[in-house]
Amino acid sequence: MIQFRSVTKRYARSAPALDDVSFHVRKGEFVFLTGPSGAGKTSILKLIHMQGLPTEGEVRVSKYSSRKIRRREIPELRRRVGYVFQDFQLLEGLTAAENVAFALECTGTPRSRIEARVQRLLGQVGLAPRARSYPRELSGGEQQRVVIARALSTEPVVLLADEPTGNLDERATTGVFELFRRINAAGTTVVMATHDAELIRRNPGIRVLELEDGAVVYDSVSAGTGPGRST
Amino acid sequence: MRSLREATRGMRRAPLLSGLSIAAIGLSLFIIGLFALTAHNIDEALTDVESRVEVVAYLEEGTPEAIVSVARSEIGGFPEIEEVRFVSKVEALYDASRELTEFSDVFSDLEVNPLPASFELRLREGSRTPEDVERVAERLRGYEFVEEVRYGREWVDKVYALRRIAGGAALALGSAFALGSILLIGTAVRMAVLARSREISIMQTVGATDSFIRRPFLVEGLLTGVAGGILALGLTWLAWWTVNRSLLELQWLPDLWVALGIVLAAALGVLAAGRGVRKEISRIEAL
Numbered sequence: 148m149i150q151f152r153s154v155t156k157r158y159a160r161s162a163p164a165l166d167d168v169s170f171h172v173r174k175g176e177f178v179f180l181t182g183p184s185g186a187g188k189t190s191i192l193k194l195i196h197m198q199g200l201p202t203e204g205e206v207r208v209s210k211y212s213s214r215k216i217r218r219r220e221i222p223e224l225r226r227r228v229g230y231v232f233q234d235f236q237l238l239e240g241l242t243a244a245e246n247v248a249f250a251l252e253c254t255g256t257p258r259s260r261i262e263a264r265v266q267r268l269l270g271q272v273g274l275a276p277r278a279r280s281y282p283r284e285l286s287g288g289e290q291q292r293v294v295i296a297r298a299l300s301t302e303p304v305v306l307l308a309d310e311p312t313g314n315l316d317e318r319a320t321t322g323v324f325e326l327f328r329r330i331n332a333a334g335t336t337v338v339m340a341t342h343d344a345e346l347i348r349r350n351p352g353i354r355v356l357e358l359e360d361g362a363v364v365y366d367s368v369s370a371g372t373g374p375g376r377s378t
Numbered sequence: 379m380r381s382l383r384e385a386t387r388g389m390r391r392a393p394l395l396s397g398l399s400i401a402a403i404g405l406s407l408f409i410i411g412l413f414a415l416t417a418h419n420i421d422e423a424l425t426d427v428e429s430r431v432e433v434v435a436y437l438e439e440g441t442p443e444a445i446v447s448v449a450r451s452e453i454g455g456f457p458e459i460e461e462v463r464f465v466s467k468v469e470a471l472y473d474a475s476r477e478l479t480e481f482s483d484v485f486s487d488l489e490v491n492p493l494p495a496s497f498e499l500r501l502r503e504g505s506r507t508p509e510d511v512e513r514v515a516e517r518l519r520g521y522e523f524v525e526e527v528r529y530g531r532e533w534v535d536k537v538y539a540l541r542r543i544a545g546g547a548a549l550a551l552g553s554a555f556a557l558g559s560i561l562l563i564g565t566a567v568r569m570a571v572l573a574r575s576r577e578i579s580i581m582q583t584v585g586a587t588d589s590f591i592r593r594p595f596l597v598e599g600l601l602t603g604v605a606g607g608i609l610a611l612g613l614t615w616l617a618w619w620t621v622n623r624s625l626l627e628l629q630w631l632p633d634l635w636v637a638l639g640i641v642l643a644a645a646l647g648v649l650a651a652g653r654g655v656r657k658e659i660s661r662i663e664a665l
């Protein structure tokens with residue numbers, strides 16, 4: 148589903164953010180992407196989402212390759228790959244339902260079907276009762292659920308999340324994380340970048356990909372210790 | 379439909395900015411409008427003066443009437459000629475005494491009529507350039523009974539120089555202001571794009587196509603352009619009306635010019651918006 152082959156990413160004239168990174172995520176997998184700040188987690192998620200192309204190497208996502216993709220194919224790819232931000236990125240002037248509807252509208256859902264779809268999506272993330280609330284009226288956990296509902300609006304096969312629980316307290320973190328588990332259980336591949344060692348420790352069944360200075364320093368699958376951290 | 383809704387929503391969300399850009403476009407087109415008004419009226423005046431451009435051929439004393447009438451129909455057949463009027467000696471005297479009333483006594487006392495008979499020619503519209511006039515005059519001189527040909531040559535040349543200057547100035551000023559408008563609308567739209575950069579980055583994230591993202595801004599540019607054009611039209615009309623009732627009588631612009639002005643405004647709006655939006659969108663995305 149997602150394949151990195153000797154990927155190096157260099158932003159303008161600095162040390163590479165990613166240096167010769169290779170890994171493979173299979174369809175339906177759940178992967179934690181971890182490592183210290185600046186290790187390159189966000190860079191990996193952006194490359195999967197084709198927000199920029201690798202400097203060297205190749206990124207493959209589903210049937211798309213960073214070597215061959217054309218500009219007009221990028222929207223197609225992004226409809227197959229949902230993206231959840233740490234800082235939510237909701238439109239403040241729109242209600243929860245309108246924020247989700249906005250994404251549906253943007254991707255060509257017929258107007259007649261939008262309302263029903265929004266209700267179903269908000270129901271899926273457990274937020275149906277707050278549909279008419281504005282982001283400022285919602286807790287961090289609730290806002291993140293709206294973002295997840297929005298990311299699911301195009302029925303993606305991959306869901307990327309960049310520290311989705313970074314701004315949440317422990318209870319909200321657990322709730323949002325469980326939501327990701329359920330989405331994954333329904334067949335969606337999930338790649339979640341996180342700092343949260345506690346979250347990783349509490350879920351030993353989940354594959355961990357650890358980065359440091361732009362290189363993969365640990366992969367619980369190839370380490371042969373099975374999923375979860377051995378240290 | 380969505381684009382229209384989005385565009386008006388965008389404009390309502392930033393009413394000050396939209397108002398400002400409409401005002402800016404309106405003002406720059408208003409200046410073009412004033413110029414057009416001036417140019418049009420100069421043009422009208424020129425046509426008026428021009429239509430009076432006459433070539434007069436004085437005939438020799440004693441030219442037989444038969445020859446005069448043959449020559450008259452022959453000259454009337456020149457492609458440049460609209461009208462030939464034969465003015466006999468008697469008529470010439472009569473005209474002179476009527477126009478110069480102070481001297482009417484002098485004229486009536488004359489024993490011999492000193493004024494020659496003449497052909498007065500009016501040229502067709504489109505055949506009034508100095509070259510045309512010169513050509514006609516040359517042909518008239520070819521008749522042996524024609525004594526002299528007069529045609530305020532300098533006057534004709536001046537009229538044409540003035541028109542050329544007017545045309546050149548209109549073109550230069552017009553393009554300068556059009557360029558200014560493009561830059562202004564471009565900036566306004568870029569600011570509008572910037573003000574909605576979060577929306578745009580969300581659209582890009584969820585997989586909206588470029589043309590989908592661009593469209594509302596193009597519609598916004600179109601609306602801004604048309605609104606600015608209408609504003610300019612209103613201001614120009616107001617200026618025309620004010621001058622017309624207090625200072626001097628001016629002609630209003632031809633409908634075609636007005637329509638062209640609005641179309642130009644709309645086109646400027648779309649063009650400028652397209653430029654601005656392309657620049658800003660590529661800056662928003664990390665790609």
Ligand SMILES: Nc1ncnc2c1ncn2[C@@H]1O[C@H](COP(=O)(O)OP(=O)(O)OP(=O)(O)O)[C@@H](O)[C@H]1O
Pocket residue numbers: 158159161163164182183184185186187188189190191
């Ligand atoms: N747009 C950019 N331009 C220049 N350098 C960048 C850019 N984005 C990231 N970097 C650099 O690339 C390196 C990796 O950044 P990245 O954001 O991928 O790290 P991260 O693991 O997500 O960190 P964090 O945990 O703080 O979010 C960092 O050194 C960062 O400064």
Ligand SMILES: [Mg+2]
Pocket residue numbers: 188189190309
């Ligand atoms: Mg990051």
